[in-house]
Amino acid sequence: MGAAGGHGVLRPHAEQAFAGELAALAAADDRPRPARWRLSPWAVATYLLGGTLRDGTVITPKYVGPRRIVEVAVSTLATDRALLLLGVPGTAKTWVSEHLAAAVSGDSTLLVQGTAGTPEEAVRYGWNYAQLLARGPGQEALVPSPVMRAMAGGTIVRIEELTRIPADVQDALITILSEKTLPVPELGQEVQAVPGFNLIATANDRDRGVNELSSALRRRFNTVVLPLPATAEAEVDIVSRRVEQIGRSLDLPPAPDGAAEIRRVVTVFRELRDGVTTDGRTRLKSPTGALSTAEAISVVTGGLALAAHFGDGVLRPGDVAAGIHGAVVRDPAADRLVWQEYLETVVRERDGWKDFYRACREIPA
Template identity: 85%
Template sequence: MTSTEMTAEVLRAHAEEAFAGELAALAAQDERPRPARWRLSPWAVATYLLGGELPDGTVITPKYVGPRRIVEVAITTLATDRALLLLGVPGTAKTWVSEHLAAAISGDSTLLVQGTAGTAEEAVRYGWNYAQLLANGPSREALVPSPVLRAMADGKIARVEELTRIPADVQDSLITVLSEKTLPIPELNGETQAVRGFNLIATANDRDRGVNELSSALRRRFNTVVLPLPATLDEEVEIVTRRVGQLGRALELPELPGGAQEIRRVVTVFRELRDGVTTDGRTKVKTPTGTLSTAEAISVVTAGLALAAHFGDGVLRAGEVAAGVLGAVVRDPVADQVVWREYVEGVLRERDGWQDFYRAARELSE
């Protein structure tokens, strides 16, 4: 099986595989200066993320919809000796941006540490192959490098997801890496020094439970870029529409009629409940306990597509997305249920052209 066939078979290809054609087209026409070991120039990386058309007519699809300056600051940070911290509420595409930055710069987005409360220091530094360690003692062959250590040795971008979920003492093991660009290995009486091209992208949010604040020493090693929620309804609709289309193709779901209308409805509901006011600014509404992120809106619509394709009549309707909206809104079965019912009866009931959505939402709430 060829690499192309293998990529087509996997459920979700890495960014450098899914967008290999765009990356190759950018590299072929990119004549701007590139930092050491970068596959593309900073300008080409920005074009890859934000989209555009190349001189030969190749269309580069946007990977991130948002302020250009935010993307430019993130990219130029990685071209310096400062690490990059992408900060934002859940669902603001931190992981998505992190993956695509690594794919465009290093051609490898897989050097990843997933932060959890159980992440050990070995995941950030190194571990040991204990069979070889017991047989031959400490050696380079017995050492199991972390993704961070591999990135240092190869001059690539390492990624740390959910940095603030990692215990504080494990977080601080990054301080020497980021400040001295070296990782001591006392068991071998040696060290690994980072080569040119190495840097690190971390993501974090400050709304989830189980957050461990970064020490001031570690925070100083990062340049922080805050990723905002989509500024307008149309911008968020565009993001959801594009990602639902990509996911639908990956899952081999058909393109169904009615998708554009239901996407706009889902995004409208999410934004109104998230902002605490209707889009016309006339009616205040209570906000639920959940974040109602763009990522959740994408999941709701994708699930609706699957329902319509497999159990419906081939048209995406209000009934297919209302259940997903309810599940996203009602996280606390008591407080959020009150919020949802008041919104359904106080806002959706009187909204022109929404009677089918209102009926579906009301039936689910009973």
């Protein structure tokens, strides 16, 4: 079963969207599985990277990148060390963490979203104050965090944007990750993690210096850096796959001949991100934004919606121009000049890009 439709929700969880693939892998998987894992480490890696099973079932790639990165991430989860996925915005950290949790535990929903206001209760536990006032401290009044639930159930828990969480809240994880226990002193008890428990955290390279992990906490993680796609072909493949999945979930009609515009979006993003044209001849200024693969996916998806609802269904330069402009010009003062220079020195002179140049020039500055 693919990633689209049939669930009655806008975005099914990974274990719902790819239930057919997970079931096929489980049926074909005859390799040793760690305690409470739904699949063996080999099958988890196959689920993420894609492949064809002995019975001919095709497993679609969820992550396009170096195989070794996935193997290290999966093997980390089979040890007593937690996994930290690190990278610049848009390198599929959240996507990879969700699919890892779905493949290992069959449940990707145990999640703590890190923000500057994330309280310690989100990591440890809280209280139902109505129950607390009525009956005092007791098991009925305890509200377990996703971390506590994962410890008790032997499953994977995810923490998004770990470095955005205040340092004192981060440090609540040290005992959990080192001792595999969560004390509840109010009840004179503790929750001890059972086999199968582990934690996947994500962090943004650009958040360094916001709430740096303490050395004590960092030692509890094995850090895996997710790079940007190494080649334009790999990035085009990623964007094409995700746009197709998202388009199906939104009931957008497939856009014929959309490959040319996807490649154009990827080319613009890579050139401005790298600060040099594809042929290496022209140095460019880079804008303040990340221009990530995730943003390219968003631009193309927006273009598909324009083509479907206000055009003839064919993805054209005018459908993606506004999205690219919005992604590049984040800081009007600094980025507008970068974009204008790129249009005049690169886009204007490039063969086959005249329609795109005109579409970009028509966008109000």
